[in-house]
Amino acid sequence: MDPYTSFQVPTGDRPKYTGKKLVMLSPDASMKNIDAEASGAALRLAPSSAYKSHEEDYIKAFEEGDGIVFEKFRIAVINANHEEQIKSLLYARRSFQYEEPERYLYALDGPRSSNFGVLLWQMLCRLFGIKKDPPEIDPDPAPKDPLPESPPVFENTGEAYWGLHALDTLANSFTGKGVKLAVLDTGMYLAHPDFASRQMVTKSFIRGESVDDINGHGTHCAGIAVGGTRGESGIRYGTASEANLYVGKVLSNAGVGSDSGILAGMEWAVEEGCRVISMSLGASVEEDSNYSNIYNELAGMAMDMGTLIIGAAGNDSRRSQGRISAVNHPANCPNILAVGALDRRSEIADFSCGGLNPNGGLVDIAGPGVEVFSSWKTPQEYAILSGTSMATPFVAGVAAQLLEAFPEATAREVWDKLVDQARPLPLPVRDVGAGLVQSPK
Incomplete structure (x- = not known):
């Protein structure tokens, strides 16, 4: 199946592989040498630089060669x-x-129905004053430094929604101004009233689909990363409200894409000079499996070029049922900053994946990811969603704030600042990494 073809996600098991192959080339490879060697193997390979002028051009490279x-x-x-x-x-x-085999990737929507039991428990706790939480599962045995006894609880206010209070964003004046931030997802609802005065650079890598977001997932993530305030209410929900938004549609309106479409979007974002790439997408992996060497090398090269790639850890866990799942591809790559999800009580989200695989696959940091308010597609224009998809653009927005505060910082230095300034939590490092992401002071 063509990786750019839009289709509905099937019920049951999602397909994992497209049948295509990703091949890593040597550091000294040139198109001249590649052409000569591929010619000997009867392959016609097109350079991506020859296919830049239109959204359909990447697709032609597959169809014509x-x-x-x-x-x-x-x-x-x-x-x-x-x-x-x-x-x-x-x-x-x-x-x-x-x-490596090419994979299908999916928008990492939170499991909306499976959270009902956890949300009901939390509601009953608040209603009847119950202090005891559901028991922890698989606790991290590693010793920890002393941490605050009571984790903070955050609420929505007339100034901002709880996620921004968790980041302590309102305590600083950094808005990511002038920083180019790319959201690679299902696109963007371009006519959203909160973005009417914002300039956007957009490109679609999906066959027959414009950048306009019919799914909603990409619009929600973009709003968290760089949105401003909700209409005329003045209630803020966006993190880096003055960052320059670059929207790459690498997932279809059904929320499905493939490695090649993601690679095309990443290359585009790097060439556009984006300093931060937010990717709330992924594919499930098995425990004890290896990460993608190709993505890891790519992310390392991107950092050397000045671009930090931030990825969602995944939503496969069901902690209330005693199951923690491994961090998804491609966030499980060591060179991609993997983000777990927290609720407003500073507890790990029931669905948030954990750092189970010692060979890569760690959670590096955590962000707000349960019942998060943000922009949405027409006609609702706003929605409250849960997922590591929501936590990831919060971290991306803070990365843009850091780049405004430290414009000469390298991508690796921004990574270090994110984890160094994170708020420690009395939770396993396996689940939250360095802790709750914090805006620069």
């Missing part, structure tokens, strides 16, 4: 039915180093 080469990241995506040619190229080990 056998794959595409993302030159900036030295990654080739080769269409299905070329197993023998790929083996031949990998065996030669000149420009072609190693390969």
Whole structure:
């Protein structure tokens, strides 16, 4: 199936692989050498630089040839039915180093129905004054430094929704002004009234679909990252309200994409000079599985180029049922900042994935991710959602604030500042990493 084709997510198990291959190229690979070697294997590979002028151009590279080469990241995506040619190229080990299967990726919506039991328990606790929480599962045995005895509780106010209070954003004047921040997701509801005066740079990488967001997920994430206030109410919900928004539609209106579309969006964002990329998307992985070496190398190269990639840890856990799942692809890569989700009581969200895999797959930091208010598609224009998808753009917005405060900081330095300034919590490092993300002071 073509990675750019929009389709409804099937019930039951989601498909994992597209049939295409991702191939990492050698550091000294050039299109001239790649062309010569691919020609010998009867492959026609197009450079991504030749397909920049229109949204459909990346798709043409797949339709008119056998794959595409993302030159900036030295990654080739080769269409299905070329197993023998790929083996031949990998065996030669000149420009072609190693390969991985291309995956489908999905918008990381929170499990709206599965949270009912947890929300009901919390409501009963508040109603009847019950102090005891559901029992912790699989506690982290590692010793910890002394932490605050009572984790903070945050509420919505007339000034801002609870997520921004959790970040302590209102205590500073940083708005991410002038910082380019990319949200790679299902697009953006371009006519949203809260963004009427905002300039956006947009591009779609989905066949037959404009950037306009019919799903809503991308609009919600963009609002958290760079939105402002809700209509004329003055209630703030966006983190970096003056950052420059770049919207890459890499997931269809059904909330589905593939590695090649994500790679195209990432390359575009880096070339546009975005300092932060927020990706609330992913694919489930098994415990004890390895992360993608290709994505990890790509993220490392992006950091060297000045771009920090921030990814959602995933929503596969059901902690109230005794199950913690591993951090999703691609956030499980060591060079991608993985974000877990917290509720307003500073507790780990029931669905938030944990750092189970010692070989990568750690949670680096946590953000507000339960019952988060933000912008939404027409006609509602606003929605309250839960998920590590919501926590991720909060962290991305704080990264933009840090870059406003420290414009000369490298991507790695921004990463370090995010984790160093995080608010410690009396929770396992496995679940929240350094703790609750905090705006710069």
